[in-house]
Amino acid sequence: MRSLTLYRRLLSIQLRSQMQYRMSFLMDVLSTGLLNGTYFFSVALVLNRFGGVVGWTVGEVAFLVGVAEIAFGLTDMIFSGFDADTFSPMVRQGQFDQLLLRPVNITVQVLGSSFLLRRLGRILQGVIILAYGLWMTPVVWTAAKSLYLPVVIASQVVLMGAIFIFGTTLTFWTIERVEAVNILTYGGVEMMGYPMDIYSKGMRRFFTYVVPFIFMNYYPALYFLGKTDPFGFPAAAPFFAPLVAAAGMGLALWFWRWGITHYQSTGS
Amino acid sequence: MKPILRVRDLEKVFWVNKRRQGILGSALSLVAPQMEKVTAVSQVNFSLEPGEMVGYLGPNGAGKSTTIKILTGLLVPSGGEVEASGFVPWKQRQAYVAHIGAVFGQRTTLWWDLPVIDSFELLQAMYSIPAERFRRNLREFTEMLEMERFINTPVRSLSLGQRMRADLCAALLHEPPLVFLDEPTIGLDVVAKERIRQFIQKIHQERGTTIILTTHDLSDVEKLCSRVLILDQGQLLYDGSLSALSQRFDGRRLLAVTLANPAEQITLEGVEIVSRDGPRVTFSLDGHTHDPAALIQTLLARYPVTDLEVRRPELEVTIRRIYEEKLLQPAGQA
Secondary structure, three states: OHHHHHHHHHHHHHHHHHHHHHHHHHHHHHHHHHHHHHHHHHHHHHHHHOOOEOOEOHHHHHHHHHHHHHHHHHHHHHOHHHOHHHHHHHHHOOHHHHHHOOOOOHHHHHHHOOOOHHHHHHHHHHHHHHHHHHHHOOOOOOHHHHHHHHHHHHHHHHHHHHHHHHHHHHOOOOOHHHHHHHHHHHHHHHHHOOOHHHOOHHHHHHHHHHOOHHHOOHHHHHHHHOOOOOOOOOOOHHHOHHHHHHHHHHHHHHHHHHHHHHHHHHOO | OOOOEEEEEEEEEEEEEEOOOHHHHHHHHHHOOEEEEEEEEEEEEEEEOOOOEEEEEOOOOOOHHHHHHHHOOOOOOOEEEEEEOOEOOOOOHHHHHHHEEEEEOOOOOOOOOOEHHHHHHHHHHHOOOOHHHHHHHHHHHHHHOOOHHHOOOEHHHOOHHHHHHHHHHHHHOOOOOEEEEEOOOOOOOHHHHHHHHHHHHHHHHHHOOEEEEEOOOHHHHHHHOOEEEEEEOOEEEEEEEHHHHHHHHOOEEEEEEEEOOOOOOOOOOOOEEEEEEOOEEEEEEEOOOOOHHHHHHHHHHHOOEEEEEEEOOOHHHHHHHHHHOOOOOOOOOO
């Protein structure tokens, strides 16, 4: 409870200092929101000529991309304290030690050390693409579906956040190996924007059993769009997302705590 | 009284990757790293009574910051025991740090973009300081450290001296009984240093705060600490009073006299004249073999004198001699 109050205060500081330059902030949000969005629509134009891809209409692909973009924008905004590129210098310059000297949960402090409001741009872009998708291919909404969509987005945020935390923890040991994690984060969101059907068997296995991205966006989309499962997973597969997210976050936090223990025994 | 800090057989060993020469060597280091053991701190024993202020001295690389990091819970030692305010620092870090204050002169704990006062208010929330106590301390510290002028200024716009004062205040707002000050006067001018020293002195006297002070500036230690710990190559060389230290290692005294009659010839038995400049004569004497007081009496009885001064060698010179000439052996081995 105390941690939550403190997190809110740390957040309000972040927001206040970022809103100091209101104009540049607005420009930034609008430009990433609208300009990056045009990239998707140029792809959509091409896809439209072919009437879709592997049995997915352009509207359905837009649904995949939109949800993944919204979730990733949120992750990048909320978990930016765990961005390895900013965290690693924080450790080397001793700022991390300063956090350890305060009687507040360290994870809350790192989370509260950065909040990139500018990522609203990417979220806005996701919203536009999702809206386009829903306009092209209307979803038959039920109460369950409309309740589950926010859960899916939150699950993606939590799992991506877990990968952020994992990557940041690696910087306690090395700086070089972090690139591999970026493939999972920035690459992951790109990957989730396409139907799993287009990937090779090996890739699909990797994203099912090693990093189970398949349950985060693809299976939920099958449920929302009322499509049949080509891979023969249990009917409950679209609802695995929150479980995978919780497991991933649990694992990441455990690794994070282990990393701090390592840091405290080597001091580097 | 029960010690507030007890350190027993403290040891810290680091394993560092030993780099090999050449391209082949560095490739080899990557695959099969050759680890080398470096002992940063070993066999360190001491304890502090509540209300003590000690200087923690040592040349660069002596293991000072390693010790401070262990004592503040940032680093886990390889061996030994520490009990501070009833806690084992690295085992109960989050609970423990609420009971200590720490200032690392090279860094700031304040929020760079926030006005100083906002940082203080955040710390109030983090340390759960009751509102009344927070207001009282803030008022008192603001006055003592003369912070009114910059309390609403963002930290990034402060001068080094102002920032250091704000950091000191930040470390003390929750009234910790045990405080670690690591180079709190580094990079400051004489006036700013003096202001900070006076503040530390006052906190120590009025609140009975136990303070460990590491510094390169020996005048900090001379003015503030009656007890010093000297560390070199990870081992504690000395634990005792500052005056006993300079007595033991530098008993020399310089006695400067200004004679009423500039032409007068002057001699003192067994004492060497190091310089003579008109009426001003400087003797060098060994405090162990001569009694300076008796010599001065003899001198005054024999010659009319207008001015007289006895100087001790600078502490800095003494300490440097101890490091360079290895005058001290690690405690327990001597």
